[in-house]
Amino acid sequence: MEEEIKPDRKINIKGLVCPYTFVKAKLAVEDMEVGEVLEILLDYEEASRSIPKSMEDHGQKVLKVEKINDTDWILVIRKEKE
Amino acid sequence: MSEFTEDQLQRYSRHIILPEVGGKGQKKLLTAKVFIIGAGGLGCPVGYYLAAAGIGTIAIIDNDEVELSNLQRQIAHSVKTLGKPKVESAKNTFESLNPDVNVIALKQRISKDNIMGLIKDYDIVIDGSDNFPTRYLVNDACVMAGKPLVSGAILRFEGQVTTIIPGEGHCYRCLFEEMPPAGLVPSCQEAGVLGVLPGVIGSLQATEVLKLILGKGDVLKNELLIYNALKTTFRKVKVPKNPDCPVCGKNPTITELLDYDAEYCTMQ
Numbered sequence: 001m002e003e004e005i006k007p008d009r010k011i012n013i014k015g016l017v018c019p020y021t022f023v024k025a026k027l028a029v030e031d032m033e034v035g036e037v038l039e040i041l042l043d044y045e046e047a048s049r050s051i052p053k054s055m056e057d058h059g060q061k062v063l064k065v066e067k068i069n070d071t072d073w074i075l076v077i078r079k080e081k082e
Numbered sequence: 083m084s085e086f087t088e089d090q091l092q093r094y095s096r097h098i099i100l101p102e103v104g105g106k107g108q109k110k111l112l113t114a115k116v117f118i119i120g121a122g123g124l125g126c127p128v129g130y131y132l133a134a135a136g137i138g139t140i141a142i143i144d145n146d147e148v149e150l151s152n153l154q155r156q157i158a159h160s161v162k163t164l165g166k167p168k169v170e171s172a173k174n175t176f177e178s179l180n181p182d183v184n185v186i187a188l189k190q191r192i193s194k195d196n197i198m199g200l201i202k203d204y205d206i207v208i209d210g211s212d213n214f215p216t217r218y219l220v221n222d223a224c225v226m227a228g229k230p231l232v233s234g235a236i237l238r239f240e241g242q243v244t245t246i247i248p249g250e251g252h253c254y255r256c257l258f259e260e261m262p263p264a265g266l267v268p269s270c271q272e273a274g275v276l277g278v279l280p281g282v283i284g285s286l287q288a289t290e291v292l293k294l295i296l297g298k299g300d301v302l303k304n305e306l307l308i309y310n311a312l313k314t315t316f317r318k319v320k321v322p323k324n325p326d327c328p329v330c331g332k333n334p335t336i337t338e339l340l341d342y343d344a345e346y347c348t349m350q
Contacts, residue, residue: 027091
């Protein structure tokens with residue numbers, strides 16, 4: 001049963017590579033309140049794996065990792081802790 | 083607070099991705115103000131790494147000029163700055179590494195008459211001096227001003243680091259109440275020092291400073307860290323706060339700064 005999650009904030013980090021993909025994602029999460037949801041659009045494949053892993057290491061919740069076309073991914077992260 | 087520039091995002095990316103630093107921690111570093119005593123063996127690596135870390139304001143005080151014999155360990159200076167004030171040489175080096183940093187070069191001697199005014203506007207003091215009168219002056223002034231002090235010392239193959247948080251932990255006089263008698267203690271000039279040793283000790287001091295600013299981890303409060311470069315050993319010694327300490331104890335006998343140099347006239 002999949003529930004549609006409405007992001008509180010969206011960032012587009014297409015064109016960026018590691019570590020700037022995670023830098024941008026992390027700064028976005030830092031600016032949000034606990035419980036808010038971030039949607040990240042990216043096209044760097046490695047980051048589609050590394051960002052979810054790093055977010056979980058930092059205590060955040062990964063709600064979705066989805067390849068939406070040949071080049072792009074959508075990640076959805078919920079902020080769980082400061 | 084203003085956002086990071088693209089250059090700053092790149093420059094500090096390896097900090098920002100650390101959970102203990104992040105964007106918020108990096109902004110703390112960028113607004114911090116530190117005061118370094120000495121632009122020599124310790125002051126060079128301390129200032130160099132703090133500049134790299136993006137500490138917003140770094141004041142550095144030293145009255146000497148760069149000499150060839152300094153270059154074996156004082157890595158902020160170079161053959162291009164021989165004869166120039168050490169603080170100018172250090173300022174150029176630190177600001178070349180990171181233009182975000184404002185380096186305030188103070189070419190003067192620190193003394194009981196100027197120290198309180200000089201350190202007043204800074205968050206943390208770092209002692210990289212090479213003599214006991216300055217070490218005790220800086221300790222007493224920091225205790226009286228309530229300024230955190232990261233103290234380092236080197237001789238031959240051995241170095242020490244300790245972090246003094248007035249009101250919370252020990253101070254230098256809890257550890258060594260009085261200065262050792264003049265003539266008993268060799269200065270660096272007389273005793274020699276392995277050139278890389280201040281790099282190790284200065285880097286440890288810079289690490290303590292960053293943790294104090296970030297409010298993360300543990301610092302060397304109530305502890306003295308001793309590094310022996312010949313044996314490659316690190317030893318931590320407990321230094322309890324002395325309730326009878328003449329400067330930070332319950333009934334201090336030193337309540338104003340002394341004429342430290344007079345007791346120590348054989349050392350310049």
